[in-house]
Amino acid sequence: MLELVNRGYVYRAIPISDEVETYLRQCFxxxxxxxxxxxxxxxxxxxxxxxxxxxxxxxxxxxxxxxxxxxxxxxxxxxxxxxxxxxxxxxxxxxxxxxxxxxxxxxxxxxxxxxxxxxxxxxxxxxxxxxxxxLKGMPKFHSRKGSKASYTTFNQNGNIYIEDDILYLPSAQKSSVKVVGLKLYTHRPLPQGSKIKNVTVTMNTKGQFDVSICVAFPKQITSIGIPNRILGLDYSQSHFFVDSEGKKANYPHYYRKMKARLVKEQRILSRRVKGSNRWEKQRLIVSRLQNKVANQRKDWRLHKKAYALSNRYDMIVVENINLRAIGQNKHYAKNQQDNGFGNFRLYIKYKLEHQGKYYVKVPKNFASTQLCSTCSHKNTALKGNVAVREWDCPSCGAHLDRDINAAFNLKQYGEHYTKDEILPQIVVA
Structure with a gap:
């Protein structure tokens, strides 16, 4: 079936002139x-x-x-x-x-x-x-130094277009800058037949510009029908995730590996006179290290790992875990923010759906950790007790690994979902 797909493409960009860079900063x-x-x-x-x-x-x-x-x-x-x-x-x-x-x-x-x-x-x-x-969540003032520098503009009557790898954006009638262009590093082209809907221009702490181009394009998406290969993914603080086949992601904790260098450079930064030339130079060093960690994390989990899983399996089932609550716990916050499991789920979702496959997020009341994957007995003693990594089922006596058992329960949920939700739709069709 031919569907209209919306997707964003991010490119590094350079303003074609100093006047354009000044104009973009004014927009921010x-x-x-x-x-x-x-x-x-x-x-x-x-x-x-x-x-x-x-x-x-x-x-x-x-x-x-x-x-x-x-x-x-x-x-x-x-x-x-x-x-x-x-x-x-x-x-x-x-x-x-x-x-x-x-x-x-x-x-x-x-x-x-x-x-x-x-x-x-x-x-x-x-x-x-x-x-x-x-109060938590109350709208607050955006600082000129601390807030993210970005703005979004929308395509109206073709006033946003790309020509010779230069992205042209609309300008204000009263502005002295009439041509707003950014040279793009197009590491991959936009899909054929795509139409630009909006563009978000962002400047990072190093003064580099990125553009996120949201496009709509037709794509042939054919449902695979009944999923054969189903995988359950259980979130893990130490391993990023554990799947229903007993494999662990073994996420390389890039932030912790970089922590020693960051501590050293941030200590130097704290001793500089804020606003001085030496302070600005040191700030860029710290920013470069932090950006490197972010890029490593994004490359590993959001693209390569999500791409590999979405190509191999027909259905992936994940738990609906409250990552925000975990991020507020002093014992787990650093690991949770380092691995970024929330964004990982989003990437898997759209990569599966664009192939006609299935992404399932189980309800919050599904106790994947407490259920025995052998006999379905619910062991309520495990609730809130994360120290127990292995346990014996009081009903059938099976010895279970906490994470692998939870992942297998997620896979079983996907099998029931296939039988109850997908099969009836295929039979009716």
């Missing part, structure tokens, strides 16, 4: 400025209308939030220039959408009334009572 600043204007209005509103901890945030309409156009008119430089009109309009418009998403995300957890650890520590040591600004 406009995105950050517009977001901060919304945050400032929100804080002012909550202070005037006494906010009760645990309540959800009101909608933009209920707060009387000014429009993007109104914020643009308010933002005037000392030279009486409305500088937000000098950049791509989408840089400001998308900031409002991101702010709205941040409010929606906060409203989902507002009832938990959880404060940031730094706020609780400040309360304990200095006696400063936390406010609504210290």
């Amino acid at each position: 600043g406009a995105d950050r400025k517009m977001y901060n204007l919304h945050v400032a209005y929100l804080y002012d509103y909550l202070e005037k209308k006494p906010y009760q901890i645990g309540d959800k945030l009101p909608s933009l309409k209920q707060m009387g939030m000014p429009t993007v156009s109104a914020f643009k008119k308010q933002s005037v430089s000392d030279d009486h220039i409305a500088y937000l009109y000098l950049v791509d309009a989408f840089a400001s418009n998308e900031a409002k959408q991101h702010f709205n998403k941040a409010m929606t995300a906060f409203n989902k957890i507002a009832s938990k009334k959880q404060y940031k650890k730094a706020a609780l520590k400040r309360q304990k040591t200095l006696g400063i009572e936390p406010t609504f600004r210290d």
Whole structure:
């Protein structure tokens, strides 16, 4: 079946001139400025209308939030220039959408009334009572130095196109830069018949530019029908994952291998005068090491490992584990953030679906760790006790490895899913 597929392609890019680089930095600043204007209005509103901890945030309409156009008119430089009109309009418009998403995300957890650890520590040591600004998930100001420099623009009437490996982006009518071009390092071409939908330009801490091009293209996707090769993947702190065949991913912990060098270079950075030339030079050294770790991790898990598994198996079953909760545990956070299992699941999902295969995430109430894969007896004594790595089933006496047993239970869930959900659809068709 021919389907319209959306996919993103990331390329390293270089602005074709210094004027273009300045324009892109202005777009980053406009995105950050517009977001901060919304945050400032929100804080002012909550202070005037006494906010009760645990309540959800009101909608933009209920707060009387000014429009993007109104914020643009308010933002005037000392030279009486409305500088937000000098950049791509989408840089400001998308900031409002991101702010709205941040409010929606906060409203989902507002009832938990959880404060940031730094706020609780400040309360304990200095006696400063936390406010609504210290709540977890509350939209916060984006720093010029600490926030991610990026902006997104959309293709309208073909104003975004690629010609001779140069990506051309739309410019603002009032801007002095009329041609915004970036030279792309196209290590792989875009699919034939693809149409550019939007482009996100990002600048990393080293001042390098990357562009993420979202394209839509037709692709022939044929379902494989009944899956024959089913694999269960159980998340593992030490091995990244353990599969139902007893194999371990043996993820090379790139961050821990680089930790000694990072500690040394970060110690040097901390002793530099912030903002000095030597401080800036050392900051780039630290940034280069961190980027190397991120690239190693992405290359190993998100592409090579996910690609190999999606080609070999017809169905992959994973557990619906709460990775955010694990990331807040001081004993497991570093490992969890180093391996990035959440992104790994996303990569496997789209790689399988584009081949007409199946990706299944089991419900949260499926106790893959507690169930015996031999007799299905549920051993509730294992709940929350991660120290037990091997156990004997009280019912059948089978000796089980915790991770391998959980992975095999996931595979069995996939077999039942095939029988109950996939077969009936094939018979009806």
